[in-house]
Amino acid sequence: MSKKSFRQAINEALRQEMRRDPTVILMGEDVAGGRGGSAGTADAWGGVLGVTKGLYEEFGETRVLDTPITEASYIGAAAGAAVTGLRPVAELMFVDFVGCCLDQIMNQAAKFRYMFGGKARTPLVIRAMYGAGFNAAAQHSQALYPLFTHIPGLKVVIPSSPYEAKGLLISAIRDDDPVIFLENKVMYDVEEDVPDEPYAIPLGEANLTREGDDVTIVAFGRMVGMANEAADRLAKKGISCTVIDPRTTSPLDSETILECVADTGRLVIVDESSPRCNMATDIAALVAEEAFDALRAPIRRVVPPHTPVPFATVLETLYMPSVEKIEAAVTATMNHRVTEKV
Amino acid sequence: MTPDITPITMPKFGLAMTEGKIAGWLVEPGTEVTTGEELVDIETSKITNTFESPVAGLLRRHVAANGEMLPVGALIGIVADAAVADADIEAFITRFQADFAASSDTPDGAEAADEPVMIQVGNHSLRVHDRGAGDGTPLVLIHGFGGDLKNWMLNHAALAHGRRVIAFDLPGHGGSSKDVGPGTLAFFADVTAQLLAHLDLPRVHVMGHSLGGGIALTLARTQPAKVASLTLIAPAGLGPQINMDFITGFIEADRVRSVQDVLKYLVHDKALIGRRMADDVLRYKRLDGAEAALRKVAEACFPGGKQGDDLRPVIAGADMPVTLIWGQADEILPVAQADGLPGSVTRHILPAIGHMPQLEIASAVNNVVEAFIGHEVATA
Numbered sequence: 001m002s003k004k005s006f007r008q009a010i011n012e013a014l015r016q017e018m019r020r021d022p023t024v025i026l027m028g029e030d031v032a033g034g035r036g037g038s039a040g041t042a043d044a045w046g047g048v049l050g051v052t053k054g055l056y057e058e059f060g061e062t063r064v065l066d067t068p069i070t071e072a073s074y075i076g077a078a079a080g081a082a083v084t085g086l087r088p089v090a091e092l093m094f095v096d097f098v099g100c101c102l103d104q105i106m107n108q109a110a111k112f113r114y115m116f117g118g119k120a121r122t123p124l125v126i127r128a129m130y131g132a133g134f135n136a137a138a139q140h141s142q143a144l145y146p147l148f149t150h151i152p153g154l155k156v157v158i159p160s161s162p163y164e165a166k167g168l169l170i171s172a173i174r175d176d177d178p179v180i181f182l183e184n185k186v187m188y189d190v191e192e193d194v195p196d197e198p199y200a201i202p203l204g205e206a207n208l209t210r211e212g213d214d215v216t217i218v219a220f221g222r223m224v225g226m227a228n229e230a231a232d233r234l235a236k237k238g239i240s241c242t243v244i245d246p247r248t249t250s251p252l253d254s255e256t257i258l259e260c261v262a263d264t265g266r267l268v269i270v271d272e273s274s275p276r277c278n279m280a281t282d283i284a285a286l287v288a289e290e291a292f293d294a295l296r297a298p299i300r301r302v303v304p305p306h307t308p309v310p311f312a313t314v315l316e317t318l319y320m321p322s323v324e325k326i327e328a329a330v331t332a333t334m335n336h337r338v339t340e341k342v
Numbered sequence: 343m344t345p346d347i348t349p350i351t352m353p354k355f356g357l358a359m360t361e362g363k364i365a366g367w368l369v370e371p372g373t374e375v376t377t378g379e380e381l382v383d384i385e386t387s388k389i390t391n392t393f394e395s396p397v398a399g400l401l402r403r404h405v406a407a408n409g410e411m412l413p414v415g416a417l418i419g420i421v422a423d424a425a426v427a428d429a430d431i432e433a434f435i436t437r438f439q440a441d442f443a444a445s446s447d448t449p450d451g452a453e454a455a456d457e458p459v460m461i462q463v464g465n466h467s468l469r470v471h472d473r474g475a476g477d478g479t480p481l482v483l484i485h486g487f488g489g490d491l492k493n494w495m496l497n498h499a500a501l502a503h504g505r506r507v508i509a510f511d512l513p514g515h516g517g518s519s520k521d522v523g524p525g526t527l528a529f530f531a532d533v534t535a536q537l538l539a540h541l542d543l544p545r546v547h548v549m550g551h552s553l554g555g556g557i558a559l560t561l562a563r564t565q566p567a568k569v570a571s572l573t574l575i576a577p578a579g580l581g582p583q584i585n586m587d588f589i590t591g592f593i594e595a596d597r598v599r600s601v602q603d604v605l606k607y608l609v610h611d612k613a614l615i616g617r618r619m620a621d622d623v624l625r626y627k628r629l630d631g632a633e634a635a636l637r638k639v640a641e642a643c644f645p646g647g648k649q650g651d652d653l654r655p656v657i658a659g660a661d662m663p664v665t666l667i668w669g670q671a672d673e674i675l676p677v678a679q680a681d682g683l684p685g686s687v688t689r690h691i692l693p694a695i696g697h698m699p700q701l702e703i704a705s706a707v708n709n710v711v712e713a714f715i716g717h718e719v720a721t722a
Binding site: 167199202205208 | 407
């Protein structure tokens with residue numbers, strides 16, 4: 001056990017699975033680090049933010065493949081490799097680029113198992129960075145996990161910490177279905193204790209990072225840390241919160257969410273993706289349909305406005321959910337009083 | 343500190359505890375409390391435990407409210423004589439909080455060093471937590487099947503006054519390496535002996551729980567000169583029966599809910615088994631090789647769903663003092679296995695307590711152990 005950053009945890013998961021299973025390969029733009037680029041130096045980058053650094057050196061060019069800048073070709077190649085016996089981990093870089101290869105994901109990889117009568121396995125992992133807070137502007141800052149969650153046949157993982165990232169990525173690589181693994185780029189330097197040994201966190205089971213009696217907060221990825229901080233602040237005011245990190249949006253651990261809402265009677269959902277048809281609306285609908293009678297106050301969502309992510313720092317900060325906004329939403333739901341109709 | 347004002351601070355129940363939540367005050371301000379009286383329930387990430395008053399006096403303030411999460415050492419209440427003015431108490435609280443905030447900003451000191459370390463013993467990498475010092479014969483703690491050194495979280499520090507107390511993760515468990523050899527009690531006893539040799543401990547008191555009790559007895563059989571005394575908590579090896587629903591359930595459980603369900607077999611008060619506790623157990627169960635190791639141990643020690651080792655003759659022939667602690671409501675190993683032992687074995691049968699009395703009724707167990715190895719053994 002030692003302190004590892006989010007970036008190191010992901011790198012270690014890739015390295016350990018590549019050592020364990022020779023069919024695991026990496027492919028993507030610059031994952032081998034600039035080979036073929038202007039520098040021509042192998043392993044110089046290790047991915048655009050250095051996550052795969054050192055893997056080319058250990059596993060060589062047959063297992064760490066730099067690809068041309070054409071997402072449609074290499075995501076398609078990765079899907080094909082997966083159905084023919086390899087376990088590719090393809091790096092899409094910024095998730096915003098998914099528009100270039102959505103057909104390979106949505107109409108091909110996601111549907112192979114279903115369309116081939118359950119006989120096709122597609123052990124494909126697509127890693128991508130998501131999220132605002134990096135001043136990367138509108139085309140490099142989106143949180144598109146609702147888009148993938150919408151597509152049947154895909155598993156969608158959003159780790160919230162280094163420990164979670166390593167265990168969930170190992171599970172994703174060992175999974176026989178296509179998995180979209182989304183890494184918040186603002187979190188790469190976050191550190192915590194992570195076991196040195198390989199370990200697998202099952203996909204589809206939520207994690208309760210705080211347990212409380214008054215309000216249930218559901219948060220995703222980077223938002224989990226904010227929700228925890230808000231819960232800690234609220235505890236000092238006598239409001240105790242349960243914080244749920246679903247870990248995966250598909251499958252979604254609906255059971256845990258409903259149980260917690262049944263206990264607390266109040267729900268706040270924190271989602272940094274665009275507000276229409278996002279995870280917050282999905283979970284709000286789930287709870288409204290399955291646990292309406294348990295609610296003691298309206299469900300509240302802490303979400304960005306329906307606009308592209310701004311580039312300007314001030315506007316980007318305003319755009320994002322924050323600890324303060326979560327705290328305010330929880331306080332508002334606690335203060336809600338049901339008015340009886342006369 | 344002002345002599346008439348006693349701060350009540352957030353306790354540290356175990357190694358991993360850095361903060362605790364006030365789950366509920368049991369005593370209202372204005373009440374006279376006695377030393378040892380149950381004062382407040384503290385919830386940690388692993389367990390909710392009742393904190394007993396360290397002093398006698400008038401509880402003047404709840405500084406921390408129900409539901410509040412605070413770091414270990416933070417001020418949670420004030421005990422002070424009725425003659426102390428409210429203004430003096432306010433000043434004391436202000437001063438304490440300022441000092442505490444300042445000390446929290448300083449780099450970790452000796453406290454940070456009080457951590458388990460990894461030790462290479464033969465082919466095994468063992469996680470070992472070595473605490474305390476003094477002239478007393480050291481005490482070694484051996485946990486049970488599926489457990490780890492944190493099973494002693496409410497005992498380890500309490501017993502480490504005047505002696506070294508060493509807890510470790512058995513191979514295949516916790517943070518230790520996952521090679522369990524043949525998975526037998528003899529194998530684990532041999533690893534324990536190797537650890538003692540590595541730590542240069544020629545003779546120790548040994549306390550073992552469940553499977554760890556069987557290991558302690560096996561060590562007493564194979565290396566009697568090393569064992570000054572045996573404290574056995576619901577030990578394996580005294581009868582064939584064992585609850586295999588727990589053993590197989592624990593091996594197979596890979597989700598919080600399923601782990602939580604099987605952990606409930608361990609205690610009489612099921613409310614003690616929280617989701618966070620189950621999650622903590624899962625962190626070790628998820629490590630590659632852990633499940634296979636547990637399966638091998640179960641096959642070696644419980645073939646055909648029965649305990650394979652009969653260690654009653656070891657107790658009957660033991661030259662060292664032996665004391666036995668067993669929960670009357672044990673759902674893993676029936677308490678009847680404590681019957682029919684030699685009169686020299688002191689028995690403590692605890693009513694309404696399950697398989698883990700060291701967790702469920704920690705203070706009482708600590709008192710028994712302290713009295714046994716601190717006094718009775720010393721004068722034996």
